[in-house]
Amino acid sequence: MKKQNSELRSQNSDKKNIKNFSAVLFAFCFLLIALFSGSAFAGESSKIDTGDTAWILVSAALVMLMTPGLALFYGGMVRKKNVLGTLMQSFIAIAIISLQWIFIGYTLSFGPDISGIIGGLDWMLLNDVGVEPSSYAKTVPHLAFMIYQAMFAVITPALISGAFAERMKFSAYVIFILLWTTLVYDPVCHWIWGGGWMGKLGVVDFAGGLVVHVTSGISALAAALFIGKRKGYLEELLPPHNLPMTVLGAGLLWFGWFGFNAGSALSSGELSAMAFVTTHTGACAATVTWLIIEWIHRGMPTMFGAATGAIAGLATITPAAGFVSPSSALIIGIAAGGFCYLALNSKAKFGYDDTLDAFGVHGVGGIIGTIGAGLFASAAINGVNGFFFGNASQLFKQLMAIGVVAVYSFIISIVIFKIIDIVIGVRVCEECEENGLDIEQHGEAGYFL
């Protein structure tokens, strides 16, 4: 650390570095503008609906807010010395993954389909992505759909960060989320929503149970196993340093989730209203279920439990939100509360350290919800019937999809981790872990209170 510091100082003096750097950046910019700008934004389209567009834009803003919400949700749960490092992992995802999305992620996910596997590169750097509506959402500007989807791509890798909180190198994290989004999120998103093979097969995922929660949750498990436990795990008290911050984060996540789920209707009307209601119902049912179980099991219901239960409910209802009725959402929410509670409380037994329960909440929730959609989907709501409405095959499709996405996410995540570990190492040094990420990775302290 000290050595590192003095090295920096030597760079400090060498101020020319920055100037050169700026020069290069500028050259690059002019290239960019020369190549890409101005071509895609031409016509006016008369099919655009102002209400639908307003709803999608609001939803995009709401989903964007979820990532700062997640930052706070996670940030409150770590120890004081890691709060900025943890906030940073979410915050940086907004910036980096949004750019990845604009450069390449959007076209890989939603670009013209190549054999059901991946999107073509036609829409790189938003080439041809303009203000006319796309086939994905026929009444809103294509760019609105693009940016709405960007927010999903942003929060997904940030969710994983809960698994390796308090011990991962920032540099490794940045590389990880870039690779992971490109190799896991973008393809899976394409398979299901971008015209890929799963979507064609009839797998349903309303707002990202598979695309967002199963991918991130299973990768979180891989990450927790790969990176190993924190020093002191299960021996010392490693308490959340600021639970009110976590509650605030949960509140913002819940608020934003209306954009996440009801926004996924991609229009403002019957379906968005239905998804809004099922989302809220699922979240409430999971919260109450969690607290009841906790009360029976531990003797006291906790604020932490309420917040976690709410997020579990929201994650779980996500894939089903626009396919099921409110009463089905109630059942899915109850299941979410029960199974995620079980997952959290069994973790200690298995001994892995999924620090902030990214797997226990999003992995388990995503799976339950995807199954839930297969069970409770009703054609009266959105054209698809599930098991309980006489269509057993839907359930099998959902199960197959869970299996494929889980295995794929797990393997690719481990491979990415392995490579990064070999090249630069994923875990901070032992002393760094003790001093905390804030000082060691960012040279800052969270509080001077």
Next chain:
Amino acid sequence: MKKQNSELRSQNSDKKNIKNFSAVLFAFCFLLIALFSGSAFAGESSKIDTGDTAWILVSAALVMLMTPGLALFYGGMVRKKNVLGTLMQSFIAIAIISLQWIFIGYTLSFGPDISGIIGGLDWMLLNDVGVEPSSYAKTVPHLAFMIYQAMFAVITPALISGAFAERMKFSAYVIFILLWTTLVYDPVCHWIWGGGWMGKLGVVDFAGGLVVHVTSGISALAAALFIGKRKGYLEELLPPHNLPMTVLGAGLLWFGWFGFNAGSALSSGELSAMAFVTTHTGACAATVTWLIIEWIHRGMPTMFGAATGAIAGLATITPAAGFVSPSSALIIGIAAGGFCYLALNSKAKFGYDDTLDAFGVHGVGGIIGTIGAGLFASAAINGVNGFFFGNASQLFKQLMAIGVVAVYSFIISIVIFKIIDIVIGVRVCEECEENGLDIEQHGEAGYFL
């Protein structure tokens, strides 16, 4: 406490409990789905307006956010040892009251009228509440209206929690809000908005001065009187532990209040714009008034005063928001600042401990605002004239309504408290109060800073 703990531990080992519990839950679920689902969500309606629906859904999300906002607003004002207990009181209201609303609250409030007194049970568990518009809001899905109203039902009992902060048992609280919502909120809501006798009589309440603020404020007074003072009240400094959290809460409340008031237009257009403007005007006027008075009276304007004044203004303008002009809103806001300041600063004289001034702000504000609507309503805005526009009778209607709602809320609240007190006790033990709700009621600590 220690005994209780060891009891739990014995239950801990008995893990079968949970499994049985899950089994029962599941059986219950399948029953539910068999009974209710799938029937109500059939047709498409062409009358739905995308802009109106977007506005109602956004408003529902905004009002939902108010309850976490309230949690923070209140949570910052209590002592550190009670922060989670206080956050929990608001947070749990979201989950529990939303479910109550879905099961029975909505139909009691807005279901087919029975003699002007209460809604029938026809819409229990959202039976027949589908995506077609209802008579309440003709251009948005019925479910959207339902969930929007749910958020009002949620925040109302949470407001009361300010009165008995730092000393109420969590179990008693949960029972209290369930009973209170069913016995006070739902009927009063029906009387005024659900086709009941007050509405028919011509009592006006745009966004809940009576339904939300008078009910909760008066019940808060009842609660404060019933539960008694905190240990140390008026003797020791019982300071707010985190005023920035309170300011954040005030900010989120103000933000959400646009959904509360302007959303109550139930459409997006002239009336929503008007209500938006009057809401903001009222809040600003009350804030400035509060600070001026405080500056004169105490010598310094406080951040706490600004935040409280803003909420007082928002609460007060609520019933009048869509009936009065911006200049009337200005006057109502000034009155809000003055009267609520007076209420807060007289409290010590009367000696009751309305800890976070739920009565002083919401009770007094709700009354002033309801009178304000009776004075300043203008038919040019929304079809109803008040006293100053030549219709004295409106004022009398408003006064009568305040009287009836206040007396009703007060009595029923006391009765509910009395019953709960007999059965399980409403107040924590003295030592628990000293150790704080967080440790004693939830087994957690808010901060490890």
Next chain:
Amino acid sequence: MKKQNSELRSQNSDKKNIKNFSAVLFAFCFLLIALFSGSAFAGESSKIDTGDTAWILVSAALVMLMTPGLALFYGGMVRKKNVLGTLMQSFIAIAIISLQWIFIGYTLSFGPDISGIIGGLDWMLLNDVGVEPSSYAKTVPHLAFMIYQAMFAVITPALISGAFAERMKFSAYVIFILLWTTLVYDPVCHWIWGGGWMGKLGVVDFAGGLVVHVTSGISALAAALFIGKRKGYLEELLPPHNLPMTVLGAGLLWFGWFGFNAGSALSSGELSAMAFVTTHTGACAATVTWLIIEWIHRGMPTMFGAATGAIAGLATITPAAGFVSPSSALIIGIAAGGFCYLALNSKAKFGYDDTLDAFGVHGVGGIIGTIGAGLFASAAINGVNGFFFGNASQLFKQLMAIGVVAVYSFIISIVIFKIIDIVIGVRVCEECEENGLDIEQHGEAGYFL
């Protein structure tokens, strides 16, 4: 301080003051209502679009939330003893400037033009500002446009408060923002958006690069120079007391900025979608750029840097948001990150104490962005071409506008400061600075943790 306190106490006893005060307030109210109400809110207009209106109202709420967001962003950066004083500066701006806007600001800014210099007083106290659409936004109620613009007027002076944080008298601050808004913001707003000479000349400013950021940023520089350095500046560690609060503030600002920029389309459709995308792109590019430079320059990327970079990107893209393509926004964002980083890191060399870098971020950002609009505007997006699209004159117009607005803002700010300083003094006493604004100016403490 002690003397002041006892003086107050004598006023305390004299409770009649308040009663008299209330009486006067009331008399004033009745006057108000007699004079102004009821006239302006008559007709219904059929041209109103529900989607556009929903979008503007949501945007107004989002921009309103930015000011509490700014309060937290700034509040987290000051020392603990000044947190409430800093929050207060933003919070009070909401209340006071909104009233100023309603009384006189709106009509000065947007009222019927007088020689291109200022708006006439025709719309004082919202006279004639009703629910029919105005010429500014043809599909939304005039009042909606008015309140949306009010939120811009509110946040602008609050931005300046970063420059003199931790050392300005509250009374002086209140007078400052009232005068500044009336003498700087309102005229400049009129020149550019209200039909004034700059707008007529063809200067473009989509969402306030000149109107908001250049005015506030340059005035911040003036303020920092006028008021002088904090005690201990550059000698002692004067650290941010709560960076997570700053991150939360940045998150809320980012969220609200979608309303700020995309809302400035004043309709919901192609242009709002485009502005939304460029806004997000600019913010992300600036964040990443900032972190890369910081990493190279200091050896570690900081959470503070990420948050500051994001705000710099958002401020910078503001004037260009609805005129440029996403790839241009990328370049503008990169420039924002680079130049604002430079500004922050050169500050120490110049030795002035722009405490929270209101000039470094908003001044520099506003200038870069206004130039950016002049360079990258493309007629394909919004009818105006910039330098790179063959219209060099646009760049000169932009440069001229920057010069005029900067000089005007600087001079008037200094004059206002000078006058206030003579009359009541702008800076707190040395001991007050040491004890902190919270205790000295507001009689409160931020935390009891």
Next chain:
Amino acid sequence: MKMITAVIKHFRLNDVRKALTDIGVEGMTITEVKGFGRQKGHFEVYRGVEYEVRFLPKVKVEVAVSDEKLDETLSAIQENARTGEIGDGKIFVYNLENVIRIRTGEKGTEAI
């Protein structure tokens, strides 16, 4: 002169302070501390793992007194800090070689 240091429960602080003021003690210094002792902690559950919290919040009161005042002060503290339950805390007495009032430079008993 003696320095009396008492580790007590938070909610007794107010009474202790009053009692001390009553017997003419004019100053004291308070510190937030955590105590570990015979008093059992409570259990807190975080993320599905249950921990016994043994470090309990206490408050440390430091009072410098002249030798004559020692006994009186000790009993004032003991009586008012006492609840009779485990965890009431301890009083430690040190010899104080000197006391200086910074403002005036007074030394010894004058300075207390």
Next chain:
Amino acid sequence: MKMITAVIKHFRLNDVRKALTDIGVEGMTITEVKGFGRQKGHFEVYRGVEYEVRFLPKVKVEVAVSDEKLDETLSAIQENARTGEIGDGKIFVYNLENVIRIRTGEKGTEAI
């Protein structure tokens, strides 16, 4: 009786506490402090200005022991607080004139 006051690194606290409990020490009091010493601080950059932070977070452990227990306790602390790097901290030993258990009024060694 002696009062042992040790200023140590946070992450050694747990081991120190265990070691003390093992040798029969039944109580201790912990305070969050900031230490300034030979140990170099680190650099923190705020708003473009770099500061060296020299006050480092440490934890102070106070343990009252009988004279007999003194040496044993000192070595228990020293061994467990030691990492071998600058900044490990210091142990201070004071004479304790009296100890009183507030709950029972016991005095002297009984009260520890």
Next chain:
Amino acid sequence: MKMITAVIKHFRLNDVRKALTDIGVEGMTITEVKGFGRQKGHFEVYRGVEYEVRFLPKVKVEVAVSDEKLDETLSAIQENARTGEIGDGKIFVYNLENVIRIRTGEKGTEAI
């Protein structure tokens, strides 16, 4: 060896620290405390009730010194902590029986 404990005003800390470093003191330990004394508090109003806040934030500086350094250190602190107003704080001097440097095991004056 002596332990000097000074309770001072926050904003004097920086000067005190510099003065101590100048005279060759190499270490010190700082604690946030609240002081109650002759200094009047200020009034804070919360929820319409006015309270006089009498516990004021102070900072406690602990410096162990050899006997020879005692006087020099005392005057360095006194001069730099002094503002001349009530509430400047107090300095307490204790005898220190032993000091141990944890890292090396050095004892006594060596260890300071």
